[in-house]
Structure formats: C-alpha cells, structure tokens
Amino acid sequence: xxxxxxxxxxxxxxxxxxxxxxxxxxVKGLMAGVLYSLxxxxxxxxxxxxxxxxxxxGTLALFAALTLVGLMEKMGDGLPKAAIVVIAIVAxxxxxxxxxxxxxxxxxxxxxxxxxxxxxxxxxxxxxxxEGVGDLTxxxxxxxxxxxxxxGVFDIGGVYVEQLDVVAAIVAGSMVTVLAIFFNKTRIGRxxxxxxxxxxxxxxxxxxxxxxxxxxxxxxxMVALVxxxxxxxxxxxxxxxxxxxxxxxxxxxxxxxxxxxGAIVGGLIIGLGEKVVEVFWYDVHGGAVENWFAxxxxxxxxxxxxxxxxGDKIIERV
Amino acid sequence: MSAAExxxxxxxxxxxxxxxxxxxxxxLVLRGVSLxxxxxxxxxxxxxxxxxxxTTLKAIxxxxxxxxxxxxKGTIEFDGIGVEASSPNxxxxxxxxxxxxxxxxxxxxxxxxNLLTGAFTRGGDRAGIQADxxxxxxYFPRLRERRTSLAGYTSGGEQxxxxxxxxxxxxxxxxxxxxxxxxxxxxxxxxxxxIVKKINEQEGVTILLAEQNTNVALRYAKYGYILESGRVVxxxxxxxxxxxxxxxxxxxxxxxxxxxxxxxxxxxxxxxRWLG
Ligand SMILES: Nc1ncnc2c1ncn2[C@@H]1O[C@H](COP(=O)(O)OP(=O)(O)OP(=O)(O)O)[C@@H](O)[C@H]1O
Ligand SMILES: [Mg+2]
Numbered sequence: 001x002x003x004x005x006x007x008x009x010x011x012x013x014x015x016x017x018x019x020x021x022x023x024x025x026x027v028k029g030l031m032a033g034v035l036y037s038l039x040x041x042x043x044x045x046x047x048x049x050x051x052x053x054x055x056x057x058g059t060l061a062l063f064a065a066l067t068l069v070g071l072m073e074k075m076g077d078g079l080p081k082a083a084i085v086v087i088a089i090v091a092x093x094x095x096x097x098x099x100x101x102x103x104x105x106x107x108x109x110x111x112x113x114x115x116x117x118x119x120x121x122x123x124x125x126x127x128x129x130x131e132g133v134g135d136l137t138x139x140x141x142x143x144x145x146x147x148x149x150x151x152g153v154f155d156i157g158g159v160y161v162e163q164l165d166v167v168a169a170i171v172a173g174s175m176v177t178v179l180a181i182f183f184n185k186t187r188i189g190r191x192x193x194x195x196x197x198x199x200x201x202x203x204x205x206x207x208x209x210x211x212x213x214x215x216x217x218x219x220x221x222m223v224a225l226v227x228x229x230x231x232x233x234x235x236x237x238x239x240x241x242x243x244x245x246x247x248x249x250x251x252x253x254x255x256x257x258x259x260x261x262g263a264i265v266g267g268l269i270i271g272l273g274e275k276v277v278e279v280f281w282y283d284v285h286g287g288a289v290e291n292w293f294a295x296x297x298x299x300x301x302x303x304x305x306x307x308x309x310x311g312d313k314i315i316e317r318v
Numbered sequence: 319m320s321a322a323e324x325x326x327x328x329x330x331x332x333x334x335x336x337x338x339x340x341x342x343x344x345x346l347v348l349r350g351v352s353l354x355x356x357x358x359x360x361x362x363x364x365x366x367x368x369x370x371x372x373t374t375l376k377a378i379x380x381x382x383x384x385x386x387x388x389x390x391k392g393t394i395e396f397d398g399i400g401v402e403a404s405s406p407n408x409x410x411x412x413x414x415x416x417x418x419x420x421x422x423x424x425x426x427x428x429x430x431x432n433l434l435t436g437a438f439t440r441g442g443d444r445a446g447i448q449a450d451x452x453x454x455x456x457y458f459p460r461l462r463e464r465r466t467s468l469a470g471y472t473s474g475g476e477q478x479x480x481x482x483x484x485x486x487x488x489x490x491x492x493x494x495x496x497x498x499x500x501x502x503x504x505x506x507x508x509x510x511x512x513i514v515k516k517i518n519e520q521e522g523v524t525i526l527l528a529e530q531n532t533n534v535a536l537r538y539a540k541y542g543y544i545l546e547s548g549r550v551v552x553x554x555x556x557x558x559x560x561x562x563x564x565x566x567x568x569x570x571x572x573x574x575x576x577x578x579x580x581x582x583x584x585x586x587x588x589x590x591r592w593l594g
Contacts, residue, residue, distance in 0.1 A: 204381055204410075206438050
C-alpha cells in the first residue's frame with residue numbers, strides 16, 4: 001500500500017500543494033531537455049543525410065566547446081571581451097567546417113558503399129581521435145567557459161528561472177527556426193532532403209553527395225557548438241560533456257531517428273520527465289534517477305512504438 | 319549501317335564501345351555491349367528481365383558505383399569525352415542525365431520541389447530555372463495541378479512525369495530513360511511516349527531508352543538494340559526491327575507460343591559484335 005501510495009498518489013498531492021516547485025521543476029526539466037534535443041538533432045541530421053549513426057556527436061560538442069575556450073584563452077585580454085567572443089565563435093565555426101571537410105574526405109568518402117556498421121565503427125574511432133586531438137591541443141583540465149552569458153535569475157511570479165537557461169532556450173529555438181527555413185526554402189536544403197529521401201535518385205539528378213555530406217557535418221558541428229557552449233557555460237568544459245551523447249540515444253528512440261521535430265520533442269520529454277520524476281517521485285526511487293530514467297522510458301517506447309513518436313511518415317499509396 | 323549513319327552525318331552524341339560490367343568483382347553482367355546514339359535521336363535498348371538494360375544505362379551515367387558495379391573493359395564517350403573520369407553530378411552538368419527505373423521520386427518532397435532538385439547543378443540561375451519550370455508544366459499540365467502534393471502521394475503516371483520533368487530541369491543534351499512504361503496503363507504509356515517524342519523534337523534532347531515494351535518503344539524510337547544476357551544480339555532501324563520475323567515472334571508476341579530466347583533458334587545468326 002505504501003508503495004502504491006508513494007507511486008500513484010503522493011507525487012500528485014505534492015504537486016498540488018507546491019505549484020511553484022512544480023513549475024520550477026518543469027522549467028528546469030525543459031531547459032535540460034533543450035540540450036538533449038540539440039545533441040539528438042545533430043544525430044538526426046547526419047543519420048538522415050548519410051544513414052550514418054554518428055557516435056561522435058557528443059564528442060563533437062566537447063571538441064567545439066574546447067576549441068572555443070582554447071581560442072578565447074589564446075587571444076588573451078588585448079581586445080574587448082565581446083570582440084574576443086565573436087572572433088572565437090566565428091573561428092570555431094570555421095574549425096567545425098574544416099573538420100566536416102576532413103571527415104568527408106578521409107572517413108566517409110573512402111568508406112562509401114560499405115556496410116553501415118563499418119561507418120558506425122568509423123565514427124567511434126573518430127570520437128576517440130577528436131578527444132585525443134582536443135586533449136593534445138587544449139589540455140585536459142576542466143575549463144571555465146565564459147562568453148558573457150547572463151548568470152542571474154529571473155523571478156517570474158515566484159518561479160525562479162536561470163537567465164542562462166532562458167538564453168539557451170532562445171538560442172536553440174532560433175537555431176531550429178533557421179534550420180527549418182534552410183531546409184525548406186533553399187536550394188541546398190531541398191537537396192539535403194532529397195538525399196535523405198533517396199540517395200541514388202539524388203545522385204542521378206546531379207546532387208553531389210560529397211558536397212551534401214560536408215554541409216550536413218558542418219551543420220551538425222554548429223549544432224554541437226551550441227550544445228557545447230550551453231553545457232560548458234553551466235558545468236565547465238570537460239570530458240563528461242561527450243557523454244551527453246549517451247542521453248541522445250533514448251531521445252532518438254523516443255522521437256524517431258529520422259525526425260527533426262521528434263528529436264526536439266523527444267529531448268524535451270526526457271529532460272522534463274527526468275526532473276519531474278527526480279523531484280516528485282523521490283520517495284519511490286531515492287534519487288539518481290537521471291542515470292536510468294531516459295533508458296527506461298526508451299525501453300517502454302521500444303515495446304509499444306518502435307518507430308518513435310515521429311518516426312518517418314511512411315508513404316503508402318492505395 | 320550504324321545508328322549515326324541512319325540519322326545524320328554528324329558524330330554520335332554517345333558511343334558505347336564494347337563494354338564489360340562486373341558487379342561485386344565477380345558477377346559478369348555485360349559481356350561486350352556496343353551502341354551509338356546520334357545527336358537528336360531516339361534509340362531504344364530492348365530485352366527481357368535481367369538482359370542488362372539498366373546496367374548499360376547506369377554504366378553510361380556512372381551510377382554503377384553505388385551498386386558495386388564496375389566497367390572493366392571498353393569505353394563510353396559522351397559528347398566526345400569519356401565518362402569514366404566524370405562523377406555522376408559532373409555528367410549531369412555535361413548534359414547526360416538518367417531517369418531511373420521505378421521513377422525514384424523524392425517522396426517527401428512536393429512535385430514542384432522534385433522538379434527543382436533537377437536544376438541543382440545549375441546553381442542560382444533563378445530566372446532560367448523558373449522559365450524551365452514553366453516549360454515542364456507546359457509539357458506536363460497534370461504536374462502543374464499537382465505541384466504542391468507530396469510526390470509520394472501521386473499516381474504512378476504522375477511520378478513518371480515528375481521524374482522526366484525533373485531530368486528536363488537540368489537542361490540535358492541527353493536523357494537516359496529506364497522503362498518509362500513500367501506499371502502504367504497502356505493509354506498512359508502512349509501519352510508519356512508522345513510527350514517524350516515532343517521533348518525530343520522541340521527541345522532537341524537526345525533520348526536513349528530501355529524498355530521491355532518492345533511494341534511501344536519501336537514505334538517511337540528510330541533505332542533499336544536488342545540485348546540478351548548482356549550481349550547485343552540484334553540491332554537495326556526501328557522499322558526493320560518491327561518487321562523482322564524473329565522480333566515479331568519473340569518480342570512483339572505476334573507469332574509462336576510465348577517468348578523464347580533468340581538462342582533457341584538455329585537459323586538466327588547472332589551478330590557477334592562483342593568479338594570485334
Ligand atoms: N547490384 C547488382 N549486383 C549484382 N548483380 C546485379 C546487380 N544489379 C543487376 N544485377 C544483375 O545483372 C543482370 C542485369 O540486370 P539489369 O538490371 O541490368 O537488367 P534489365 O535488363 O534492366 O532487367 P529489367 O528489365 O528486369 O529491369 C541481372 O542478371 C541482375 O541480376
Ligand atoms: Mg532494368
């Protein structure tokens with residue numbers, strides 16, 4: 001009885017009694033979810049365009065954040081802060097594009113037409129190489145990333161919301177909007193969707209897969225940069241950043257591997273679920289739910305809806 | 319007499335010389351195929367299932383790579399230059415584009431977006447692309463009506479039109495058309511061939527088509543090659559092929575009891591082009 005009470009009733013009583021805590025938890029959860037969404041988004045982009053399950057997406061975020069911090073440190077104090085931040089961000093974007101070119105040339109191109117598992121292994125290797133290069137170039141100590149984002153707290157009717165989270169949400173939201181416009185309204189975006197739909201046909205109409213891969217990896221690199229900056233600003237830039245990739249897997253199972261809205265909604269659901277369960281079901285599990293909740297949820301989904309929430313619309317004509 | 323001589327005095331736009339294609343390093347599929355397509359002509363490759371028609375077209379458009387196929391012998395020249403050095407997208411830029419068997423429309427793109435992907439190699443030439451979109455809609459008025467539908471939800475005929483229109487958007491010199499009649503009602507087949515002929519005449523686009531539907535293909539093409547087990551077993555002007563007793567019997571279903579192979583008949587001397 002006690003267990004049932006703690007499982008089914010008490011949390012809701014708690015929520016009703018403490019609406020402010022509930023609201024705050026929801027906001028926190030959604031904000032954490034934004035980060036998961038971003039990492040999952042990077043996965044989905046690459047998976048759609050090349051069928052490659054990119055294990056290195058988390059490391060890409062770490063690498064981007066490391067590069068950004070490293071560049072800012074190198075530039076020192078000679079310039080005004082804002083200038084340093086802008087230059088470093090632009091330079092990091094450049095590095096991510098360069099990286100995309102290198103990956104296309106030396107990983108994807110030689111392995112084209114190989115089994116997907118081989119490509120997956122290649123991204124596994126890539127993730128170690130990136131970690132190594134990041135370590136060698138910028139050192140392995142935990143770095144503080146301060147690009148001048150506000151670190152205060154908003155008080156919205158008694159609910160405390162971190163300003164950093166708000167900025168993160170706005171940045172992520174704008175980026176997704178820009179991406180949506182890019183995909184739907186531009187020539188390259190159209191080509192990307194065409195490649196995602198049918199590789200061979202895309203090739204046959206003269207779309208260069210190599211060019212598309214470079215673009216997709218660049219975009220994924222920029223998404224990773226945003227994720228890396230968000231995470232890094234909160235908890236410092238360190239190795240554990242690459243582990244958020246592990247969070248992306250349940251997000252993908254939830255949202256469907258090929259769905260961009262799925263990645264976003266899936267990330268938000270997992271972020272939200274984690275925090276709410278953590279706080280309101282505390283008596284049932286006794287904490288540390290963040291390590292397994294996402295996987296449990298994913299498992300449930302695998303059983304009942306294996307294609308995910310937004311698994312690609314399968315077109316069937318009658 | 320070769321196709322080029324029948325058509326015009328000018329050089330052929332496409333010359334396939336004695337090619338051999340191997341899949342997966344071991345499966346020999348084309349055993350010395352040679353053919354020529356004159357500038358502005360319509361040429362048909364005929365033959366049953368697995369004869370090697372699709373393989374021949376993909377060898378020309380350099381799409382064999384994605385299927386682990388490889389041209390191991392012979393040469394293919396498009397517009398005077400070998401194709402082997404060009405990637406598929408460079409070939410499209412050079413004016414050679416393939417409409418794949420089974421249409422392969424981009425299902426999750428609208429009909430109009432599908433057409434626009436065909437103009438990918440032309441970059442940002444907006445005015446020109448817009449004008450060509452109009453041209454495609456003039457040839458296929460049906461596509462204008464369906465322009466905002468997802469291609470995956472359109473009918474087989476509409477998808478075939480989309481696929482041809484999409485190829486046309488690249489401003490090609492030559493379209494390689496793989497089994498346009500596949501799975502379509504006879505009337506629709508006729509309509510599509512009629513439009514292809516119009517495109518050939520009005521836009522000057524050279525057509526090389528692969529067909530199992532010998533009857534239709536030989537009425538629209540001017541020259542034909544009959545492929546069997548990866549070899550050209552017969553070729554000639556469409557007119558003469560149509561009147562050939564063997565073709566009548568084995569491909570047009572006008573005689574005999576069902577389709578057999580040319581190789582079943584003693585009196586037919588296969589032309590051993592692949593030896594020479
Ligand atoms: N990717 C591949 N790997 C191995 N063998 C292949 C491959 N594609 C085709 N083949 C083989 O090559 C031969 C010729 O195939 P092809 O598709 O060129 O024939 P086709 O004339 O186009 O036939 P259809 O009329 O059925 O389309 C067939 O025996 C087929 O099994
Ligand atoms: Mg075929």
